[in-house]
Amino acid sequence: MHALSCLLVLGVGVGLAAQSQDFGRAYSFAERQPASAVEKVIDRVLPSIVKVHGASGLATINSYATGILVTEEGHILTLDQVLLQPDRTRVVLYDGSVHQAKLLPSDDKLGVRLLKIDPAGVNCELRPLWPGEDASFRTGQFVVSLGNCFRLAEFSEKVSATFGVVVGRANTALRYRMADSKYDGDIILTDACNNPGHYGGGLFTLDGRWIGLNLRLLDSKETNTMLSAAVPVRDLLPYLDEQIHGKVREAPVAPHAPAWLGAVLFDQAGRRSPPAYVERVVKDSPAAKLGLRPDDLIVRIDDWSVRSCKECGEVLTKYAPGQTAKLTWKRGSTILTADVTFAEEPK
Amino acid sequence: MACLFAACTATDAGAQRGVDPDEFVRLEPVLQAALQQAAPFVVTVETFGGTRRVLGNDEDIDGSPPPRRPLPDLKPKPRPDEDEEDKKKKLPLVAPGFQQSQGRTTGVVLTADGWVLVSRFALNFDPTTILITVPGRGTFHALRAGEDTSRGIALVKIEAADLPVPQFVPPDEARVGQWAFVLGRTFAADEPTVHIGIVSARRRQFGRALQIDAYTSPANYGGPVVDVRGRVLGIAVPLSPSGRNAGVEWYDSGIGFATTIADIGALLDRMKEGQVLQRGWLGVQLAQSHLGPGAKIVSTPKDGAAAKAGLRKGDVILAVDGVEVMNGPHFQMLVSSRLGGDVVTLVVKKDEAAAPEQVGPIALLDAPWSEQKQAKDAEQPASFSLPEKPEGR
Known part of the structure; x- marks a missing residue:
């Protein structure tokens, strides 16, 4: 019994000593043999994940994020955030080296931005990732998410790996803090939690495909x-x-006039917008051609849920005059659906 | 020394080797199959209108942030004139700190002829219109029937036939540790969302629900919790021991509940008739210091069923429906599983010298949850704590 505890103490001591020798030095997974599908993915993609550091100042803005190296020329894809400021943006590669990054134009709608570092100043092998031919995903697929959450990784430390599942695909109205999000495309929902700093990291399937930012x-x-x-x-x-x-x-798509349906809704302009009941239908309007009547309740335009008069107006701004959508409305207890071609509101 | 260290690492690698390296690769098709099996009976619930002030304030129903408002008065003035009916209208139906948005939620087909199970949470606004969309079958206008607030579920009826029906697993067949997948149809109409986890415990909430560690939230409340074969273990709902709709504050926390369905056929029939089932209320407060046998009463609120049946402070309840009561928590377990209208027969010892006598049958009343009680329960789940020193035994 005594001998055993002695051995344990010795073991711990040796472990610490070995760690302190290693600490602060670049290290890699090159020596280890990945033992599972999850480990394989992590080992393969980690060298392509970079830490991004930028401007700070306000307590509510984190000065750190994550990026993904996409070319050997030093292009790095990340989420466009306030911390990315010219001359203030630096990138830390997997070997711990720090590089000044240039900002390329962002995509406002997608909310992403490319950074560029000078490959001439890099002393390690650059191992870029590129969205493959098959970047598709399925609900119920397991995923590994990589990113520098809470800036836990410094210097050459590996960013954090988290595990989860693709919860589903969604195209839904989003909000960031108090402001509505401009992004209106599909998103991949996952239960591998995104925490501050994880933003701009990658989502990978167990067969190693890169599916999400x-x-x-x-x-x-x-x-x-x-x-x-x-x-x-x-x-x-x-x-x-x-x-x-x-x-x-x-x-x-060039800026356009809002789509016009020609159904005047029963909106009392209160703070709480009521359901989209039709009050009257303008003559010769798309709504009239459709046969919409007073007291009909508009519930959906294509897949967009219309819960209130206000929301009806918001959904219509997504369409241009001349475009066609599937309108769903309720008359009594009957649900009716028909295609409607929007017009331009007559002056 | 270096040698010893090497030995340690070798052992670690050995432990790893005992695990199936492709565990999750193999689980993926199982999950996909369960998803495919269950998807047809997972429906979308949309609600419109409704005047109930769910949020205790006039926040917008579409989830827009509320305007800044002054801090609440910390010392509310008593309002003695208020009658019961007014109080009921003001009940906050969701926990403080969470703002419910009147968005889509999920439901599960119960019968082929159009009965659909939804979460009580989805009807918090008392909507004027409820629409159910069955995948591949279209949207239906739904009529609201009864509900069980203690289980967080409600029934609605649509005019449809030959709907795909799930198989419900009896709650005692569920095993703690087995896979539990929660499906929702809130974000995309064409395919359900899935959260994965395991069954954490059985017979929670006084026998009404399974506990699971998969994330549940308004994104899947009302959705089915299925096993690896796509059979329904329960319906995901927000629940807390206070028995009303609190529990939302635990969303995405890994503490989730699934109301079991296979064992409540008789209750579902009552709900189809439009009955609103609530937790039963006997109206006794127990002495925490009385460690048994039996449960000792410290007070009986005057409008409670117990007071009307003649129970008083100091009485010790020895048995409920023939089951001997071990102590206070045991008594709570025996009674809290009942609903309003249920009948209990007690054996009570009125004082030290008297022989035990039978009291009842007593019909339980619906639980009169007060705002104060709900707020208190949200902070502190109902439980018994042992007293610091025993008194008067």
């Missing part, structure tokens, strides 16, 4: 709960191609 912790307006989510990388390809390979993207 971690978003900030967002609120869903549908549920009023916080979501851990990622932007699907397949949606980022056009931006990457434009910035890195100079490929011209399809021009974004």
Whole structure:
């Protein structure tokens, strides 16, 4: 019994000694043999994950985030945040080396930005990741999420790996802090938690495919709960191609007049907007052609839920005159659905 | 020394080798299959309108942040004129600190002829219109039937036939530690969301629910908790021991509840008739210092069932429906599983010298949850604590 405890104490002592020798020196997983699918993914992608440090000042703004190396020329993809300021943005590679980064133009809608470091100043092998041909994902797929949450990794330390599942795909109204989010594409929901600093990190499947770029912790307006989510990388390809390979993207839709339905809603302009009951229908309007009647309740436009008069107006701004959508409304206890082609509001 | 260290690491690697390295790779298709099995009976619930002030304030229903408002008066003035009915209207239905948004929630088909189980949480606004969307079948107008507030579930009826029906697992067949997947159909219409976890405990909430560690939140309340074969273990709902809709404050915490369905057929029939089932209330406060046998009464609120049946301070309850009462917590377990309207027969010892006598049958009343009680319960789940020193034994 005594001999055993002696041995244990000795073991711990030796362990500490070995750690203190190693501490502060660049280290790698090169020697270890990954023992599971999860370990394999982590070992393969870790060298491509970088720490991003930027401007700070306000207590509510973190000065750290994560990025992913996408080319051997030193392009790094990350989430566009306030901390990314010209001359103040630095990138820490997996060997612990710190590099000044240039900012490339961001994509306002997607909320992402490319950084660029000078590859001439890099002494380690750059191991970029690129969104593969098959960056698809499925609900119920297991994922590993990598990022520098809470700035726990410094210098050459590995960023944190977390494990979870693809909870689902969502296209839902989002909010960041008090402001509505501009992003209106699909997001990947996951239960591998996004914490501050994890933002801009990556989401990977167990077969090692890169499927998502971690978003900030967002609120869903549908549920009023916080979501851990990622932007699907397949949606980022056009931006990457434009910035890195100079490929011209399809021009974004020019500003347009809001879509007009021609149904006047029973809105009392109170703070709490009532459900979208039709009060009257304008003659010869799309609503009239559809046969909408007073007292009908508009409940959905395409897949967008219309819970109030205010929301009806918000959803209509997503459409342009001439566009067609599937309108769902309730008359008595009957649910009716038909395609409607929006018009421009007559002057 | 270096040698010893090497030996340590070798042991670690050995321990790793005992684990299936592709455990999760193998679990993935199992999860996918369960998802596919269950997806057809997971429906979307949308509600519109409703005047109930769920939030205790006039926050916007679409989840917009509320305007800044002055700090609440910490010393509320007593309002003696208020009658019971007024009090009921003011009950906060969700826990303080959480603002409910009137967004989509989830439901589960109960019968092929159109009965649908939803979360009571989804009806907090007392909506004027409820719509149910069944995948591949379209949207239906739903009529609200009864509910069980103690279980956090409600029933609605749609005019549909041949709906896909799940298989419900009897609660005693669930095993602590088995996989539990929670499905929701709140964010995307074409496929459900899934959260994974295990069954943490059985027969929680006085026998009404399973506890699970998968994340539950308004994103999947009302959705099914299924096993690896896609059979329904329960319906995910916010619950707390106070028995009303609190429990939302535990969202995404790993403490989740799934109301079991297979064992409450008779209650579902009552709910179909439109009955509102609530937790039963006997109306006794127990002496925490009385360690048994039996449960000793310290007070009986005058409008409670116990007071009307003649129970008084100092009485010791020795048995409930023929089951001998060990102590106060045991008595609470025996009675808290009952609903309002249920009948109990007690054996009570009125004083030291008297012989035990039978009291009842007593019909329990609906629990009169007060705002104060709910707020207190939200902070401190109902429990018994041992007294510092025993008194008067």
